[in-house]
Amino acid sequence: MKRYLLLLWTFMSIVSISAQTLNDAQIRQRVNQAAAAMKTMQCDFVQTKHLKMLNDDIVAHGKMYYQQSSKLRWEYTIPYAYVFVLNGDKVLLKNKQRNDVIDVNQNKMFREIARVMMSSVVGNCLLDDKTFKTTIATTNGEWIATLVPQRKDMRQMFQKIVLHFNQQRAVVNCVEMVEKSGDKTVINLKNIRTNETINAAIFSVH
Amino acid sequence: MLRYFLCINLLMYVITAHAQVTFPSNEGERARYSAYIEMSRGYVSGVCILVNDEGIIKGCIFNEFGITALDFSYDPRRQKIHLYSVITMMDKWYIRRVLKKDLAQLMRCLQRSETSYQNVRRNISYLFTPIADEVTQ
Structure with a gap:
């Protein structure tokens, strides 16, 4: 009886581990597909x-x-x-005082910010195993991906980044950035519209 | 009736404009600024929050995306700055030294309702413009 129970327990463990892995893989695949199909996106935040x-x-x-x-x-x-504004390798920064155009390849901080923002919004940072160690949890109507930075320069800024995906659309609707100090920034995306034409002037860096 | 509403509207405007604290001199008060620090090599912009906690001014400066650059406190009686944390890429002893001196000067300026300070020797200028409190909540 004891042996039978042990065997059953081992079998159940193997089944649940495989299901979890498969689930994560499926989620990544869905997010990747949604990101590839998303030609444009606009929202309020x-x-x-x-x-x-x-x-x-x-x-x-x-x-x-x-x-x-x-x-x-x-x-x-x-x-x-x-x-x-990020357009290819160029970034335009515009505030009350001035406008600046920066080459992201020459500015490490902006390169990282641009990379994190872009990949977080689209969701394809789930696939970036070199930069983040990712765990995915499923809750009611949401997939929650916790990304722990692996690279030193990223670890200097973030303790972790948490992405909340809408399960139906496989699109990010909330980004949480937790810093080393414990300070936290939560960005909620609202009124998300995808694949609508956006005026090219919106992305102009001149 | 219209005059009455206009009068209330004007009164509310005056009250909210007055409520915008330029420096948190009293216990529990807080002030928010749009921060702009210009150096010869470039500039840093963001938001600065100051809170009066039992007579000590606690402050934080972070960029527009929310990444914290530094946490500090200012003792108005001793006119001294204590830096709690500085973002790794700026965390060098010589930067800390300049920041401590300049922030102390800047706090004194803000107490006098002056929103800018210039470190002429190092060619660094600080511009802290108050952000209206009612729109930040």
Whole structure:
């Protein structure tokens, strides 16, 4: 009897481990397919920064535009005006004081920010095994992917990045960035529209 | 009736404008600024939050995307800055030394409702523009 139970337990463990792996693989595949099919995306966002030391939150609002494969406009409208446009290797930074165009290959910090933002929004950072160690959990209507940075330069900025995917559309609807200090930034994407034409001027870096 | 509403509207505007704290001098007060620091090599922009916690000003500066650059506190009586954390890429002893001196000067400027400070020797200018509190919540 004891042997029978042990055998059954071992068998169940193997089955559940395989199911989990398969599930993760399927989720990655669905996200990858959705990312490939997403030619454009535009949405509103609400960014909440929680400051651990001050026990305070600051909320910013803005708009985001994405076009495959390397165009992104991230625009803050309230409470400050700030525009970040990534177009290929160039980044335009626009604030009240000035406009700057930066080559991402020459600026390590912006290269990382651009990479994280782009791959988080699209969701294809799930496939980047070199940069992140990823675990995926399933909850009601959401897949939650926890990404732990593996590279030193990324670890200097983030403790982990958590992506929330809408299961039906396989699209990211929330990004949480947790810093080493415990400060956390949560970006909620709202009114998501995909595959609609976006005016080319939106991504202009000139 | 229209005049009455106009009057209330005007009063509310005056109250909210007055509520915007430029420096948190009193216990529990907080102030928020759009921060812009320009150096000869480039610039850093973002948001600065100051909170008065039992007479000590606690502050945090982070970029627009929410990545924290530094956490600090300022003791108005001793006029000294204590740096708790500085982002790894800026965490060098010589940068910390300049930051401590400049932030202390900047806090004194903000106390006088001056929103800018210039370190002429190092050619660094600090511009901290208050952000209206009611739109940040």
